[in-house]
Amino acid sequence: MSQEMFQKERTLKMRERLIGQSCRLFFPQDPVKIVRARGQYLYDENGTQYLDCISNVHHVGHCHPLVTQAASAQMELLNANARFLHDNIVHYAERLAATLPKKLCIFYFVNSGSEANDLALRLARQYTRNEDVIVLDHAYHGHLTSLIDISPYKFRKLEGQKEWVHVAPLPDTYRGLYRRDHPNPGQAYADTVKDLIDEAQRKGRKISSFFVESLPSVGGQVILPSGYFPKVAEYVRAAGGVFVADEVQTGFGRVGSHFWAFQLQGEDFCPDIVTMGKPMGNGHPLSCVVTTEEIAGAFTANGVEYFNTFGGNPVSCAIGLAVLDVMEKEDLRGNAVRVGNHLKELLKQLQAKHPIIGDVRGVGLFVGMLSQHICLSTDGPWNSVIKFKPPMCFSLEDAERVSAEISHKKRNGIQQRFVKVITVLLYFYRI
Amino acid sequence: MSQEMFQKERTLKMRERLIGQSCRLFFPQDPVKIVRARGQYLYDENGTQYLDCISNVHHVGHCHPLVTQAASAQMELLNANARFLHDNIVHYAERLAATLPKKLCIFYFVNSGSEANDLALRLARQYTRNEDVIVLDHAYHGHLTSLIDISPYKFRKLEGQKEWVHVAPLPDTYRGLYRRDHPNPGQAYADTVKDLIDEAQRKGRKISSFFVESLPSVGGQVILPSGYFPKVAEYVRAAGGVFVADEVQTGFGRVGSHFWAFQLQGEDFCPDIVTMGKPMGNGHPLSCVVTTEEIAGAFTANGVEYFNTFGGNPVSCAIGLAVLDVMEKEDLRGNAVRVGNHLKELLKQLQAKHPIIGDVRGVGLFVGMLSQHICLSTDGPWNSVIKFKPPMCFSLEDAERVSAEISHKKRNGIQQRFVKVITVLLYFYRI
Numbered sequence: 001m002s003q004e005m006f007q008k009e010r011t012l013k014m015r016e017r018l019i020g021q022s023c024r025l026f027f028p029q030d031p032v033k034i035v036r037a038r039g040q041y042l043y044d045e046n047g048t049q050y051l052d053c054i055s056n057v058h059h060v061g062h063c064h065p066l067v068t069q070a071a072s073a074q075m076e077l078l079n080a081n082a083r084f085l086h087d088n089i090v091h092y093a094e095r096l097a098a099t100l101p102k103k104l105c106i107f108y109f110v111n112s113g114s115e116a117n118d119l120a121l122r123l124a125r126q127y128t129r130n131e132d133v134i135v136l137d138h139a140y141h142g143h144l145t146s147l148i149d150i151s152p153y154k155f156r157k158l159e160g161q162k163e164w165v166h167v168a169p170l171p172d173t174y175r176g177l178y179r180r181d182h183p184n185p186g187q188a189y190a191d192t193v194k195d196l197i198d199e200a201q202r203k204g205r206k207i208s209s210f211f212v213e214s215l216p217s218v219g220g221q222v223i224l225p226s227g228y229f230p231k232v233a234e235y236v237r238a239a240g241g242v243f244v245a246d247e248v249q250t251g252f253g254r255v256g257s258h259f260w261a262f263q264l265q266g267e268d269f270c271p272d273i274v275t276m277g278k279p280m281g282n283g284h285p286l287s288c289v290v291t292t293e294e295i296a297g298a299f300t301a302n303g304v305e306y307f308n309t310f311g312g313n314p315v316s317c318a319i320g321l322a323v324l325d326v327m328e329k330e331d332l333r334g335n336a337v338r339v340g341n342h343l344k345e346l347l348k349q350l351q352a353k354h355p356i357i358g359d360v361r362g363v364g365l366f367v368g369m370l371s372q373h374i375c376l377s378t379d380g381p382w383n384s385v386i387k388f389k390p391p392m393c394f395s396l397e398d399a400e401r402v403s404a405e406i407s408h409k410k411r412n413g414i415q416q417r418f419v420k421v422i423t424v425l426l427y428f429y430r431i
Numbered sequence: 432m433s434q435e436m437f438q439k440e441r442t443l444k445m446r447e448r449l450i451g452q453s454c455r456l457f458f459p460q461d462p463v464k465i466v467r468a469r470g471q472y473l474y475d476e477n478g479t480q481y482l483d484c485i486s487n488v489h490h491v492g493h494c495h496p497l498v499t500q501a502a503s504a505q506m507e508l509l510n511a512n513a514r515f516l517h518d519n520i521v522h523y524a525e526r527l528a529a530t531l532p533k534k535l536c537i538f539y540f541v542n543s544g545s546e547a548n549d550l551a552l553r554l555a556r557q558y559t560r561n562e563d564v565i566v567l568d569h570a571y572h573g574h575l576t577s578l579i580d581i582s583p584y585k586f587r588k589l590e591g592q593k594e595w596v597h598v599a600p601l602p603d604t605y606r607g608l609y610r611r612d613h614p615n616p617g618q619a620y621a622d623t624v625k626d627l628i629d630e631a632q633r634k635g636r637k638i639s640s641f642f643v644e645s646l647p648s649v650g651g652q653v654i655l656p657s658g659y660f661p662k663v664a665e666y667v668r669a670a671g672g673v674f675v676a677d678e679v680q681t682g683f684g685r686v687g688s689h690f691w692a693f694q695l696q697g698e699d700f701c702p703d704i705v706t707m708g709k710p711m712g713n714g715h716p717l718s719c720v721v722t723t724e725e726i727a728g729a730f731t732a733n734g735v736e737y738f739n740t741f742g743g744n745p746v747s748c749a750i751g752l753a754v755l756d757v758m759e760k761e762d763l764r765g766n767a768v769r770v771g772n773h774l775k776e777l778l779k780q781l782q783a784k785h786p787i788i789g790d791v792r793g794v795g796l797f798v799g800m801l802s803q804h805i806c807l808s809t810d811g812p813w814n815s816v817i818k819f820k821p822p823m824c825f826s827l828e829d830a831e832r833v834s835a836e837i838s839h840k841k842r843n844g845i846q847q848r849f850v851k852v853i854t855v856l857l858y859f860y861r862i
Contacts, residue, residue, distance in 0.1 A: 006518050006521070008516065011516055011517070011521055012516060014521035014522075014524070015516060018524035018536065018538055019513075019520065019524060019540075020538065020539045020722075020727045020730060021731040022539075022727075022730050022737035023539065023736075023737055023738065023743070024514065024738070025514055025515070026514040026515055033515070034511050034515040034517065036509050037508075042515075055511065057740060062509070062510070062511070063507055063510065067506075068506040068507050071503070071506055072499060072503040072506070075494065075498075075503070077467050077494065078466060079468075079489070079494065080465050080468060080473065080489070080493070081488065082454060083456055083457040084457055084464070085439070085443060085446060085462045085464040086442070086466075087435060087437050087466075089446070089450065090445035090446050093449035093450060097449065106449065106451050109450075111546070112542050112740060112741060113740065114739075115543065115546065115575070118576055143738065143739060144576075145553060145575075145576070146575065146576035154735060158733060278740055282510075283744060283746070284741070285741040285747070296451045296452070296453075299451060300452040302453075304453070305453060306453035307455070308454075308543070308545075308574060309488060309543060309708070310715070312450070
């Protein structure tokens, strides 16, 4: 396969003509054409290398040879649908089960985080027989009709809030209602959910689920206060609902110390449903919902088949298995801890010099960084948060380079208009 | 990759323990474990060969080497998301555009037919600013919350019909309201849609779209009467709605004479939105929505990004391109015409001998056929329709074999309890 078929200008014109403009490009003023990638590096059509701090999907590194080999070998052999009995799907489910609390043991394989979250919504509603959903402010759970309804980040810009959706405050102890000086922000934020439940029940509404990212990402890479999830789960279950942890962005060891980000809320805490996606297939469309026997049982009991044409096919599962193998073989969770700690240390040094950096966390220089061949993106309610979520093979040297570039940009006062406020979550390690 | 990791009994036990039981197996009394496939043949763990009349997804044949090679080559090079500029997505869109009426020129790439239909719903609603949807009785458009709502085949067994959904009679001239003796069944069935629109409007409701499979499949592999689509489109557009053709099962040359099944309704007929999926990636999760500039423009104008993590990535598009190449290189549309005509002829000979066969179309011996190592499935409102939708490389000899087996089963009177009624659509050719 040649690396380039059309000249960049022509690609751009074809893209403008043929692809829906709602599908936006990175760096729209000067889009980058990437033709090759390996590990944490991207290469454009001229061979220029970019350090990739964006691609959390390419979890074990772009184009990892073991993943490619596993995919090719299985593609040569069989890729039938999951209505035929096959070893890969059950082997993969068993490997995933080993990373999860025992209670979470029934798997549904699908193609995207959005499909997973929609299925989670169906499971919660079927099990509880309730309709309403509580979500966090600024949350984003996917692009489907049902998920826009539970994503304040989207529905505020579109058709507005449905009567069955209830929005709880984002438990952000840096900018939110209760901050780090509060004696127990976890309890205080959990109580805001309790208040919402009470209010909904007074109106005769019934809660099916509390839907939450284990680390709210579009909400600003927020690390939740200790004790929040267990307390919320208690309130939600008492109201007849279930707790859904959306691990689409946060799962698969990105937090280093644990395989799942919800585990940061305590070894004893267990959601009722967990959804997973992005990093799962290292770029291949592969996602999953896991739940308890009781919830799966209620879904089976409705007597209606759930068939997902591509979900859990042998190739997708072979890829998923290879990703797990590489993570173990290359100790990528250990790397996340080591490199994350180092990067945090470097950014803390920058923070000491620059008052505009609030909390380690940030400085918005999306475009500025691009010009130094480092791809970073911003997010959060004020677009003030640098999302730092590179492939997991990111190295100590890469961390030094990013820190040095941020420092350099700061010294030169360039891109000040992008410097808003500041909470970079160094998303890939335990804070 | 070894072909078998666990013994069949263990695989089955793990499947029962780990995978949601709503995800059903083919032939649940005696599930088949398939470990290898090539072309139109499946092989179980003992090397037994099965003729595959089920896998419409594996369009150019299971594990086609050119598709595998294209996937592997691109996986080695790059699989970044579609926010980066890349040639494959625009090249693929251009190749697809060449198969479609000129008006259908803006593409959105997604991962599954369900994602495509959900996006079509969003596009239709954004463009028309209306909410209501008209669908055909017994229709199935996908497993997502929004699509169960527009799928009578599912919602009748689940939460029931929403007030914004209107169900038109299935235009089945073999079993429906108007039959082949009617002077103009296309017009008569279109008038039932007009009546629905009038009734909805009297209640103050506004139509966003008419959603229809170009050949209703779950509805019983129905071939629509001539003139039906153009007339319905006229009525729907006059009511402010758009016409959505769901080609997820029917597209990509399966009908032989045309690339898209909606083209059977006349060269001049053009839907406003077309969704595609299953055969598109030969098993790889790849789907698409195509629409007009006006509809895409309205979606862009809402100012909200549409981002699909895996949709339109370079590997998916490389696979899509390879599928198109194989179809041309091996003249699979020509094969569909030739083999389809032959099979139709053979089954017509059977029909002449067996009054239980209504219209060429069918005889329900799902399990019986399996015992002869031929995989067939049944569908339709009475489960009386054999779905005949093999990979497109199905040969004249395969057709003879299927016909002979059906004949043999009939002679022996075996499996009479599966013989209900009869409308096999020989789905892959122009009737």
